[in-house]
Amino acid sequence: xxxxxxxxxxxxxxxxxxxxxxxAGSGEARALASALAGDPRVxxxxxxxxxxxxxxxxPVPTRSGGxxxxxxxxxxxxxxxxxxxxxxxxxxxxxxxxxxAAVAAARGLPHLLVLRPEWAPGxxxxxxxxxxxxxxxxxxxxxxxxxxxxxxxxxxxxxxLHGRHLIFRQIGHAEAPFPWPNGEFLVSHPPIGVAxxxxxxxxxxxxxxxxxxxxxxxxxxxxxxARALGIRVVMLRRPPPPDCTxxxxxxxxxxxxxxxxxx
Numbered sequence: 001x002x003x004x005x006x007x008x009x010x011x012x013x014x015x016x017x018x019x020x021x022x023x024a025g026s027g028e029a030r031a032l033a034s035a036l037a038g039d040p041r042v043x044x045x046x047x048x049x050x051x052x053x054x055x056x057x058x059p060v061p062t063r064s065g066g067x068x069x070x071x072x073x074x075x076x077x078x079x080x081x082x083x084x085x086x087x088x089x090x091x092x093x094x095x096x097x098x099x100x101a102a103v104a105a106a107r108g109l110p111h112l113l114v115l116r117p118e119w120a121p122g123x124x125x126x127x128x129x130x131x132x133x134x135x136x137x138x139x140x141x142x143x144x145x146x147x148x149x150x151x152x153x154x155x156x157x158x159x160x161l162h163g164r165h166l167i168f169r170q171i172g173h174a175e176a177p178f179p180w181p182n183g184e185f186l187v188s189h190p191p192i193g194v195a196x197x198x199x200x201x202x203x204x205x206x207x208x209x210x211x212x213x214x215x216x217x218x219x220x221x222x223x224x225x226a227r228a229l230g231i232r233v234v235m236l237r238r239p240p241p242p243d244c245t246x247x248x249x250x251x252x253x254x255x256x257x258x259x260x261x262x263x
Contacts, residue, residue: 017043018261021082023100024048024058027218028114029088031250033058041261045080049089049096070099077103084110084260086253091115092151092212094239101242110260113246114253116215118238119223126226127233129213133157136210136234140164144207149222150236151212155179158210167204191218197225212236 017040022033024046036044037059044060047067067073076082085104089096097113104111121127128139133150134157140146142163149169150158158166159180166183174185200206209226213235226233247253 017041018257019043019045019081019083020257021077021080021085022046022060023085023087023089023093023096024062025089025093026091026114026116027216028116028250028253030058032086032088032114032253033060035250035254036060036257039257039261042257045082049093070103073099073103074107077107077109082109084112084257086112086114086257088114088253091118091214091238092153098242101244105244111244112253112256113241113244114250115241115246115248117248118213118215119220119235121233122227124227124230125223125233126230127235129235129237131237133236134160136236137161139232139234140208140210145205146208146210147201147204147206147222149209149211167206192221194221194224194228197221198228201225201229201231206231208232208234210234210236213238 020036020042022029022036022044024030024033025048029046033044033046036042046058046060046062048062048064049066067076077085085100087097087100101111101113103109130136130139133154136158137160140161145165145167146161147167147169148158152170155168156179162182164182166178166180167186168178168183170185170187171190172187174187178184201209206229209222209231211222211233223233225231245256247256
């Protein structure tokens with residue numbers, strides 16, 4: 001039992017709403033939570049992993065932290081009588097997405113992955129693509145100032161960037177000192193516009209931008225700034241998505257939910 005009156009209602013009886021688990025952590029998840037919060041046919045439970053940070057509370061009941069592996073995830077599904085899973089995590093949340101797809105398939109639960117389109121280079125862009133953080137060093141000259149916006153997970157993969165100055169963007173408070181002598185954390189608070197990114201990159205003398213191919217409009221300002229300043233971009237490719245039903249937009253995801261609850 002959760003102590004939340006919405007989550008502790010039985011799945012049948014007077015309240016026959018679909019109990020939907022929303023795996024959150026993206027802008028799409030926030031939009032979905034806002035749209036579904038007012039839907040009388042659906043009882044949404046959002047889940048944020050330990051790595052995901054909500055900028056503001058989601059408008060639906062929300063839990064935070066891991067599930068304790070596959071067994072813990074399945075216990076949660078049973079305990080909360082989840083009837084469908086909507087995965088709107090970050091495109092790089094590989095383990096979470098793979099597990100939810102596998103468990104849903106094994107149980108015959110309706111499951112959908114919301115995966116926004118990747119970014120692609122355009123005229124004036126200087127991009128190189130890598131599969132792993134360790135491969136970035138081959139594309140960054142000695143003495144360069146490198147701006148990294150890849151998130152703390154996988155940060156250890158940049159330990160081989162000796163002889164470069166590293167500026168690692170941290171959203172929110174940095175919980176520990178920077179792990180290497182050739183770098184620093186830079187705490188930022190989104191949203192950050194293109195003009196702000198250009199001014200920052202100029203002021204700090206940024207030569208190379210390193211980021212993950214998250215896609216979407218919300219976080220594209222740094223790419224626009226890199227194009228304007230002729231800064232090289234080292235782009236981490238996405239991990240392969242799980243074999244499951246996928247859509248790219250919030251509208252398509254809402255249509256999927258509607259199909260589950262419409263008689």
